Amino acid sequence: MSLKRSLVLAATVTSTLALPTVTMADDPMKVGFVYVGPIGDHGWSYQHDQGRLSVESHFGDKVSTTYVENVNEGADAERTIRRLAQTGHDVIFTTSFGFMNPTERVAKEFPDTTFLHATGYKRDDNLGTYLSVTYEGRYVTGVAAGLVSETNTIGYIASFPIPEVIRDINATYLGAKSVNPDIDLRVVWVNTWFDPAREADAANTLMDQGVDVIVSHTDSPAPMIAAERRGNWAVGQASDMSEFGSNAHLLSVVNDWAPYYIDTIQQVMDGTWESADYWGGIAEDVIQIVKVSDRLTAEQREQVDAVTESIRSGEFHPFTGPLKNQAGELKVPEGVSMTRAELASMNWYVEGMTANYPQ
Incomplete structure (x- = not known):
């Protein structure tokens, strides 16, 4: 199927929770991603999903990844993020500005889960922010x-x-x-x-x-x-x-998110992750x-x-x-x-x- 045809189809997709995409060994780290658009947009959400795929390739059976696409900013986002936390995801990346407040609210309910929010500014002990310096x-x-x-x-x-x-x-x-x-x-x-x-x-x-x-x-x-x-x-x-x-x-x-996603997940695995505001630009090859x-x-x-x-x-x-x-x-x-x-x-x-x- 051509990318142009995929794009047209993607515009009609409803929000769905994708099944984990890796066959897992014992107790893999569960990592969730929440996207505002379809992974077939060939833009923002597509590129974040390329980062997720790089995570799978890098860590193999040490991780299990889940993504949710086409999530509306607001109540839908909060329900989606909470569902990922309730189903045992250790790290959750939320990738749109409008997910900020929902992410903050869910993060307070699940202090043992690590949350990372893209493009926002609200942080907590278990909630960090990250941004590409576009x-x-x-x-x-x-x-x-x-x-x-x-x-x-x-x-x-x-x-x-x-x-x-x-x-x-x-x-x-x-x-x-x-x-x-x-x-x-x-x-x-x-x-x-x-x-x-x-x-x-x-x-x-x-x-x-x-x-x-x-x-x-x-x-x-x-x-x-x-x-x-x-x-x-x-x-x-x-x-x-x-x-x-x-x-x-x-x-x-x-936007190349792979280095940031891989490094952040490794820090959580190692127990060295601390909440911060990450900005990655041309110097870091994120842009x-x-x-x-x-x-x-x-x-x-x-x-x-x-x-x-x-x-x-x-x-x-x-x-x-x-x-x-x-x-x-x-x-x-x-x-x-x-x-x-x-x-x-x-x-x-x-x-x-x-x-x-x-x-």
Whole structure:
């Protein structure tokens, strides 16, 4: 079955509890994963599930993994997380911002279970948080988009107005602005993580407005497919989406969760795990820039590679001042980089953004 066909089918799947996928030896560690979308989205949930599969491959019969896909954020999430805890899972990873409060509540009920929540900020003795520093990849995306755009107009398909999405929009704009002072970034909010039809509609709306580079913070390759059909550029989200647009594909920003999942599970096995807030980016290879288009000139490719390496080395931080908000108020002084706490609560657009801030 083709990935495109799988994508269509995935959109109709209901939330299900998958059976453990490994034949187990005595007393394996039970590890659960909760996904907001289907594992066939070829984006966020797909990439987390690739990390789960790497866990199975690495640990063999020392672990038994379970995943639950298509879990709605809210009451459904709390029931799902509690069910995993009640069925003896030793470690539970919950992989969407809207799972934060449900995870926190269940973690208090099961103090002997280790919970890890992606993209949130609430922690406890048995509850840690983890994040891929996607804004680093978005800054590189902005640089590449700013270099190739002929209309000086980039489009951003945004999911929900949470800090992670806001800072990634800002990073994209700042990256583009650094190489193209005339750039404009337009934003369409779709209020979903995964809806191929709505994502495609948003991409086409933006391209109707003169956008020639599409960036998405949603999980299907539908925007890439739409850009391919219309001869424009697009950026892959979470996984390598180059196969969905051989000409449109500018680059993909890939989340590789395997190293974090393997290391965290090993720490729990060893009894050395402690609650923390993990941020993994380009330096840790948790964020990877892959399949940069060979349609870029040698000079353009050098610029993309240079900014990637400057972020990797720590020489450059995308959110280093002076930075002002849309009203022209200084938010970050010159030479100062935003802290994790500040980034985790970002609720403002940077100066120069023409899009209205979501209310």
